[in-house]
Structure formats: structure tokens, C-alpha cells
Amino acid sequence: MLQSADVEAHGLQGRILWADGTPAPGREIPEASATPAYVLIHGIGVSHRYLRRLHLKLAADAPTYSLDLPGFAGTPKPGRQLSVEDYGAFIAQALKASGINSYVLVGHSMGVQFAIETALYAPGQAQRLVLMGPVVDSRHRTVRRQALALFLDSMLRESPSSNWIVFTDYLRCGPRWYFTELPVMMDYPTELRLAGITAPVMVLRGSHDQVAGPEWSLMLSQAVSQGSFVEVPRAGHVVQHLRARQVAAAIKSWAAPPTAAS
Incomplete structure (x- = not known):
């Protein structure tokens, strides 16, 4: 239950x-939960719901939070187009106001883009980053190509x-709101902004993901000093829903x- x-x-x-x-937002997190919390961030047009299975798997071992970001999931629509940096600032400030000061x-x-900007805004709080199905793949830099990749993924792999x-x-x-934010997603220089991250980064994709290809994902993992790359077999773009147990593990x-042994 969430x-x-x-x-x-x-x-x-x-x-x-x-x-x-x-621990509920605004409540002091006890010392027993000294490990960083997991904070799950959805992508364009969607909500926490497609992250729910992963959320519950992670919450079995550590404090875990999901977000419904402004303009999505029935939250109030902002009066202007928001940049990825705006979303990053919102996430960092909302977590701080809720007493969540150390997180993965x-x-x-x-949501990969939002996570990057959150970490750049609050580097002292973001201990690690997990980037699942990162966009926008260098093969899909037009709306038409991105839409085709998403369509093929949803029809064939999900x-x-x-x-x-x-x-x-x-x-x-x-x-x-979707089409207000779509050009923001398409224009965001993921690989360039990611290069400014100093925290450890794991790039994760489903092996059948049509949206975030293997070459693109591997390249992103190599764009940082502490990068890792993981593929989850037999899963598409929404890997965390179909393979929640493997992704959480x-x-x-x-x-x-x-x-000490390691």
C-alpha cells in the first residue's frame, strides 16, 4: 500500500x-535508517503507477519514495512550460522540505533527465543515480523517430x-501538457549534463528496449567517472514493471x- x-x-x-x-514526509528519519532513501522519478506523461512494483520491492529494505511531478498524474498544471532544470529544482526542494536529505x-x-538535474542541483544529497531506459537515444533525435520507437516498444515488448x-x-x-513538455525532453542534452555528475551512476535497460538502445546506454555509463551498465533480459522500455524483482535486485x-570482506 502506498x-x-x-x-x-x-x-x-x-x-x-x-x-x-x-518514515512519512516531514517526520524526522531515525538514525536506524541511515542508508540513503530510494527516490523514484517517472517519465513524461505518466505517474508513479508504473513504478509501483519496483517501489514495493525496494521499500522492503530501505525507505522508498515515489513522486508525481507537477503537471502529470492529475497534479496542477503549471502556467508555463517547465524546463528539466525546473523539475530538478522542484524535486530537490520537495525532498528537502519533507526531511529526505540523502537519497539514491x-x-x-x-525521469532520467529529471534525476540528473536533481543531482546537479543538490549534489550533497544525491548519493547515487540509477538511470533506467534513458532518453533521448542519439538514434531518435526527432519526434517522429522517438514516437516510432515508443510505438514499436509498446506493441512488441510491453x-x-x-x-x-x-x-x-x-x-x-x-x-x-504532454506536448508542452515533449520538446523539452527532446532538446535536453542528456549526455552533456550527465558528464557533470560526480556520484556513482548505473545505467539500466531492458534488453529488448526499442527506446534506449544498447550503444546509447553503454555510452552514457561511460560518460561518468563511476559508471556501471546493466541489461535485464527479456524486457522492453518499461523494464521496472515487467521485471521488478530483477531490477530491484x-x-x-x-x-x-x-x-569488510569486499
Whole structure:
């Protein structure tokens, strides 16, 4: 079960969600939970819902939060187009206001871009970054190519349940806000901005992902000084829904603090 609370930061309104047993926003996190929290960030047009399975897997071992960002998932539509930097500032400020001061950012699709900007805005708080299905692949730098890749992925590689969540979230978002933010996603220089990240980074993709290809994803993992690359077999772009257990295991193994033996 996920609980939610509205949050306001950077002049914007969004929503933060957490699982039972996780400290609620605004409540002091006890010393026993000294490990960084996981913060899950959705992509364009969607919500926390397609991250829910991964959220619950991660929440079994560590404080875990998901976000519904301004303009998406029924949250209030901002009065202007927001940049990726605007979203990064919102996330960092909303987490700080909620008492979440140390975290591993887990972004999916355009959420990868949001995670990068959050880490650049608050480098002292973002301990690690997980970039799942990063956009925009250098092969898909036009809206037409990006749309074709997404269409092929949804038709050939995704499950009916993940498609239902994504498409119904698109309806909740509405075409106006989706197409307001689409050029922002397309124009964002992911590889250039990622080069400014000093924290460890893991790039993760489904092996059948039509949107984030293997060469592009591997290149991003090599754009940082502490980069790792993971492929999850037999999964498409929404890898965290179809293969939640494998994705969670990869993230937890990579993010775990080193033991004395290691």
C-alpha cells in the first residue's frame, strides 16, 4: 500500500508517495535508517503507477519514495512550460522540505533527465543515480523517430498491464501538457549534463528496449567517472514493471555499501 501527500516547492505543486513502514514526509528519519532513501522519478506523461512494483520491492529494505511531478498524474498544471532544470529544482526542494536529505535517485525515461538535474542541483544529497531506459537515444533525435520507437516498444515488448497504466496516465496528463513538455525532453542534452555528475551512476535497460538502445546506454555509463551498465533480459522500455524483482535486485546489489570482506 502506498500513502501520498501533496507537496509544494519551487512555486509548483506535486505529490510524494511512500510505503507503509517508511518514515512519512516531514517526520524526522531515525538514525536506524541511515542508508540513503530510494527516490523514484517517472517519465513524461505518466505517474508513479508504473513504478509501483519496483517501489514495493525496494521499500522492503530501505525507505522508498515515489513522486508525481507537477503537471502529470492529475497534479496542477503549471502556467508555463517547465524546463528539466525546473523539475530538478522542484524535486530537490520537495525532498528537502519533507526531511529526505540523502537519497539514491531512480529515474525512468524522461525521469532520467529529471534525476540528473536533481543531482546537479543538490549534489550533497544525491548519493547515487540509477538511470533506467534513458532518453533521448542519439538514434531518435526527432519526434517522429522517438514516437516510432515508443510505438514499436509498446506493441512488441510491453505487457498489457504496463500499456494500460501508461496509456491511461497519458489520458490523465492530457495532450496539452504532454506536448508542452515533449520538446523539452527532446532538446535536453542528456549526455552533456550527465558528464557533470560526480556520484556513482548505473545505467539500466531492458534488453529488448526499442527506446534506449544498447550503444546509447553503454555510452552514457561511460560518460561518468563511476559508471556501471546493466541489461535485464527479456524486457522492453518499461523494464521496472515487467521485471521488478530483477531490477530491484540489481539496484540493491549495486547501491549496497561495501562490506569488510569486499
